[in-house]
Amino acid sequence: MARPDLVLTGGTVVSSTGAHRADLVVHQGRVAALQPSGSACAAAQVIDVSGRYLLPGLIDSHVHFRQPGLEHKEDWVHGSRAAVAGGVTTVIDMPNTRPPLSSPADAWTKHRLVDGASLVDYRFHAGVDPADVSRVAAFTGREAGSVKVFLSGHHTAPEVVRDPVALDRICGLLADRGLTMVCHAEHDDVFALLDRWRGEPGSARDYESHRPRTAGIVAVAQLIDLARRHGTRIHVLHVSGREEADLLTAAAAVGLPVSFEVTGHHLTFTDADIEGLGSLIRLRPAIRDPADRDRLWQAVLERHALTVGSDHAPHTLAEKRRPAAQAPPGLPGVQELLATLYTGLVARQPGAGPAQLLPIVVRLLAEGPAQLFKLEHRKGALEPGRDADVVVFDPTRADPGAPRRIHAKCGWSAYSGLDFQGTVELTLRRGMVAYRRGTDEDFFGTPGGIWL
Numbered sequence: 001m002a003r004p005d006l007v008l009t010g011g012t013v014v015s016s017t018g019a020h021r022a023d024l025v026v027h028q029g030r031v032a033a034l035q036p037s038g039s040a041c042a043a044a045q046v047i048d049v050s051g052r053y054l055l056p057g058l059i060d061s062h063v064h065f066r067q068p069g070l071e072h073k074e075d076w077v078h079g080s081r082a083a084v085a086g087g088v089t090t091v092i093d094m095p096n097t098r099p100p101l102s103s104p105a106d107a108w109t110k111h112r113l114v115d116g117a118s119l120v121d122y123r124f125h126a127g128v129d130p131a132d133v134s135r136v137a138a139f140t141g142r143e144a145g146s147v148k149v150f151l152s153g154h155h156t157a158p159e160v161v162r163d164p165v166a167l168d169r170i171c172g173l174l175a176d177r178g179l180t181m182v183c184h185a186e187h188d189d190v191f192a193l194l195d196r197w198r199g200e201p202g203s204a205r206d207y208e209s210h211r212p213r214t215a216g217i218v219a220v221a222q223l224i225d226l227a228r229r230h231g232t233r234i235h236v237l238h239v240s241g242r243e244e245a246d247l248l249t250a251a252a253a254v255g256l257p258v259s260f261e262v263t264g265h266h267l268t269f270t271d272a273d274i275e276g277l278g279s280l281i282r283l284r285p286a287i288r289d290p291a292d293r294d295r296l297w298q299a300v301l302e303r304h305a306l307t308v309g310s311d312h313a314p315h316t317l318a319e320k321r322r323p324a325a326q327a328p329p330g331l332p333g334v335q336e337l338l339a340t341l342y343t344g345l346v347a348r349q350p351g352a353g354p355a356q357l358l359p360i361v362v363r364l365l366a367e368g369p370a371q372l373f374k375l376e377h378r379k380g381a382l383e384p385g386r387d388a389d390v391v392v393f394d395p396t397r398a399d400p401g402a403p404r405r406i407h408a409k410c411g412w413s414a415y416s417g418l419d420f421q422g423t424v425e426l427t428l429r430r431g432m433v434a435y436r437r438g439t440d441e442d443f444f445g446t447p448g449g450i451w452l
């Protein structure tokens with residue numbers, strides 16, 4: 001090998017199956033080799049990462065970076081800064097922008113918008129035009145390998161597929177083309193029926209009971225039936241309730257092509273937190289009760305969930321402070337994603353150390369999404385030949401009252417005041433420094449993210 005560009009020496013490299021001491025050799029943006037710890041290597045640059053853990057760059061397959069059209073909430077400059085500060089080096093962005101992304105041409109337009117502004121590599125989920133669902137057939141996998149379907153809507157998600165015949169057609173088209181369906185699985189008719197009967201919610205606390213688990217259970221049952229009939233690959237996003245987790249786990253166990261995501265916020269908060277945080281944790285699906293949160297953690301630990309996503313969906317504080325019915329659901333979370341998962345794992349597995357817990361993180365935030373969204377040839381593991389996306393993580397350092405510095409454009413975090421365990425010290429994207437944690441301020445590299 002020619003003299004490599006960089007060696008990270010003295011650290012512990014984490015995969016989904018374990019953690020072992022090794023020096024990580026980086027050349028031309030890729031992992032060139034893993035060598036025995038301390039083996040002499042004349043690299044252009046050597047970074048001592050003794051005592052730290054090296055994770056593959058994390059993949060957040062569920063972000064809303066809000067461009068085009070909603071730049072007052074978030075943009076790619078701020079969103080990708082928040083991402084790399086949290087160890088995320090690849091994102092898959094959602095289509096519910098203004099205008100929405102519903103054609104291959106829209107994907108190219110968004111790429112031109114993002115190009116030169118992003119610190120992270122990226123893909124897009126395509127959207128569905130409810131007025132003409134056959135338009136999804138135009139996606140080839142280059143522009144988008146996955147299609148987002150909203151079965152219920154809200155302030156920033158008006159493109160809802162309510163017609164069961166149209167949904168059937170979408171599933172057939174996606175199955176034919178080998179595209180994955182990612183789904184907001186709450187059945188809109190259920191909410192409409194309940195609202196007609198008892199009216200709109202009057203307060204933040206009311207709101208959660210007006211958007212109950214019933215709609216999620218109905219939608220998940222419907223999707224399982226569609227997966228059975230069409231063979232469509234369906235990934236259910238932000239599962240919030242125990243019944244949905246049970247149904248999807250059971251369906252996957254009999255071989256149906258279904259899987260699911262849980263989010264950092266559903267793993268962290270319960271309905272008891274709504275009293276203090278109000279509409280900051282007004283979310284769709286809603287935050288549920290402690291038994292639901294326990295079931296989501298079981299899904300994390302027992303391999304029921306395939307991915308953990310942030311559903312990074314920022315709004316301004318002024319928007320969140322509107323009266324209950326007008327406060328839009330969503331919160332920023334890409335910066336806090338790793339911290340919420342790792343902190344929760346430490347709390348729930350008190351006997352385990354980082355060498356046992358971090359492989360779970362890698363499975364859900366790197367390997368799982370890389371596999372589902374066909375990024376494995378480049379992303380998801382620190383193996384020779386793959387991109388040198390690396391997170392240098394110190395599990396012993398804590399961030400009390402975290403996050404210490406908020407990089408999302410909206411400038412607030414529902415997690416402020418919580419204690420996060422572990423910190424990201426350095427994030428490399430294809431061998432280049434994308435983020436370095438500083439004492440007084442954080443350093444960010446040059447936005448050079450590419451469309452994967």
Ligand SMILES: [Zn+2]
Nearest residue numbers: 062094311313
């Ligand atoms: Zn979302």
